Amino acid sequence: MEFDILQQLNEEQRAAVACTEGYVRVIAGAGSGKTKALAHRYAYLVQELGISTANILCVTFTNKAANEMKTRIRSMIGDSDTGLVATFHGFCVRLLREDIHTMQYPEHFMILDSEDADTVLKNVYQENKIDSRAYTLTMAKDMISFRKHREDYLSWFLEMDLEKLREKYLNSPNPREQIFYGYLYEQRKVFGLDYDDLILSALYILKNFEEKRHKWQEKLEYIMVDEFQDVSAAQYELADLLSGYHKNLFIVGDPDQTIYSWRGADVHYILNFDKHHPDTQTIVMDRNYRSSPEILDVSNSLIAKNRLRVEKSLKPIRQAGRKALYNHARTVKEEAEWIAGKIKELREEGAGFSDIAILYRAHFVSRSLEEIFVKQQIPYVLYSGIEFYRRREVKDILSYLRMVAAGDDMSFLRVVNVPRRNIGNKRLDLLKEYAGAKGCSLYDALKENLQQDLIARSKASEFVDLIEKYRGIYKELKITDLLTGILNDSGYESMLRQSGEEERLDNLAELKQSVYNYEKETGEETLLEDYLQRIALFSNMDKKERKDSVKMMTVHTAKGLEFPYVFVCGLNEGIFPGKRVDTEEGLEEERRLAYVAYTRAGIGLFLSDAEGMNYDGSFRFPSRFIFNIGREYLNYVRELEPGLATNARHYISASERKLNLSAAGFSPGDQVRHKAFGLGKILEVKKEKGCYVIQFEKLETARNISFHAPLEGER
C-alpha cells in the first residue's frame, strides 16, 4: 500500500520522512514545513514501518508545540499513546520518575519552577539580610545555574547530606555562597529539582548507571528533535547519549531562528552536527509555503545583514500579494490608532480578528495598544504577560495542593497566612529557627508548636486541621473534589468574593475546569502528585485560546506560530533592538528575532514605530530593522522627514561602530597582559556579556574583564 501521507509532501519533505535510519539533519527555513515533515515522519515510522510509539521520542520546544504535534499525529495514526512527544524537560521528568531512585530521590520528587526558585531565594536573602539591589535574583539564578553546569556538580551534591549542606550554608563566608548553599539546602529539604536539575539529573543517571543507560537507549529506537538551533549543551548531550545505541537521530532546525542564546542555546550544535557525526545526511528545505513573495523579500533582505550565518534564501510558493507596509508615528498613541485603523480595514476585507497577531519585543509595548483596543472595542487576548499558571491565585491554590501532597516550605510560606491567620514574620521567624535546629519542614515545626504561646494565639491550628484533613483523604478523592474542598474550607474563595476579585475567581474556575479535563484524559489512576508535576512544566503558551480575538504576544512567544496578518510594532532603536545589546552577536540575535517576527506572516505584514523617549532620556529613532530592509520592498505610509532619517542613520552607524569595538579579540587559551593585573590566561569568552573570564597569575580567582579593556596579546 502506498502511504498516501507522503503524497502531500514536497520532495525534500518526502526525503526527510523516508530517510529513517542514521543521523539526519534538516536545515529548514522559516515556513518551509519542517513541523509538518516531523509529524509525517512520526506517522510514517508507526504506520509504514510498524514502529511502536513507545519507541519513538519526539522532542519539541514548548508544551504547546508538543500538544499540537500530538494532535497532528493522532489525526494521522488514530488514537494512540504519544507520551514520548514532549519537551526535553517533559521527557526528563518521565525518565526521572522511573529512575530517580538511583539518586536516592523519591519517585514523586518536586519540580521547582522559576517562581519557586524566586521564593526560595527571597527567603535566603531575608535570612541573611542580603541586599537584592546589590545582588539581583537574576544574578543569583545565573550564578546557581552556572555552578550546576560544572562537570562534577551532581556527584558532589549527592554526596552531601542535608546536615552537611546546612553546615555549608551557615558557614558561608559571603552572600554568593550563602545564596548558593541556601538554595541547595532548601532544594534538598523537599527533594526539589529545578529546570536545570531535570536535564542534569537525567544525564547523570544515564552516564553513571550503565543498566539505565542501556534501557533508555534500547527503548528509544528513533529520536527526533525539533528547533535544534536552540538546544543547549546539556540538551545536546542528552539527545546524543540517548541515540547512542540505535544511532537514529533526526534533527530539524533553522540557524536563522536561534533566539535563545541568552538561555544557553548554541547554534553550533546544528551547524557542526555533521562534524560530530560524519555519516550525517543533510536535507535543506527552503521553499516557503507560508508567506507571500513580498513578505519573503522583506525577511530575506533583513537577515542577509547578519554576518555570522550560513547563507540561504527562502523561495516563495505562494502567489504575489501586497507589499509590506511601514508607518512612522509621532506618538505611541498615534501608532496604536494606526494599528487599530488597519485592523478595521482588514475586517472589512473579510479577515477575522484571530487572523491578526501583534508582535512586540517587550511586554510594555502592549499597554498603549490595549488602551486603544478597549476604547475601540477590538477584542484581543494577551498571550504573554502573566501566564496562567503563574497568577497569584492559581499559584496559591496549587500550593495548597502541594501542602497536602508534600508539605514543602515554599508552599507553606505562600499560603500559611492566606487568608490571614495571624501568622506574620515574628511567628514565622520562630518556626524557622525551630525547623533549622531540628532539620524539619516549617509545617512540621508548626505542628509541633501549636501549643506554644505565641502560636496558640494565632489561627495556626485551623490551617493544620485543614491540611491534615485532606492528607487523610486525598488519595480517595478526585482532584477536582479536593480542589473544591480546599477552596471552601480554607476560606480562600470567600476571601476573593468579599474583596470582589472577579477576575481571580474566573481564573480559579478555569483551573477547576482544567483539572476536570485532566482527570477525564488520564482516567482512573490520576494521582495528585502526577498532576502537580505536570503543572510545574507548563509555560506561558499553555493558555486557552479565546474566541475571535486579536492575538498579542512577544516575538519569543510567537516562535513556531503563523498568522495571516502580522503587525510588528515598537520598532525603535532602544526597544527592538533593545538597549542592552552591546555586542555584535547580541545584535545579530536581535536581528534573528526580527526575522522570526516578519516570517510569521502569511498575507500581510505591517511594521510600525513611534517617536518618544527611552527611559534613559535618549530619543527613540526608527529601528535599524526597518532600514535593513531594501527600500524597494517596503511601502512607507509617509516618507520620513529628511532630518529624522539622517539623524537616525547617524545614530545607528555610531552604535554599530561601538559594537565593533566590543567584539572579542581573543580566544580561550590566549595569554594576555592587563595594565594592572599583569599576565593572565583567557579561560572563557562570554560573548553575550561582552567580557572575558581571565585567570591572572597574581590573582587567586578569575575575573570578568570587559572586551573594552586594553589588553595586549602575549606570546
Ligand SMILES: Nc1ncnc2c1ncn2[C@@H]1O[C@H](COP(=O)(O)OP(=O)(O)OP(=O)(O)O)[C@@H](O)[C@H]1O
Ligand atoms: N508540502 C506542503 N504543501 C502545502 N503546504 C505546506 C507543505 N508543507 C508545509 N505547508 C504549510 O506551510 C506552513 C508552514 O509549515 P510549518 O508550520 O510546518 O513550517 P515550519 O518550517 O515549522 O515554520 P517555522 O520554522 O517558521 O515555524 C503551514 O501552513 C503548512 O501547512
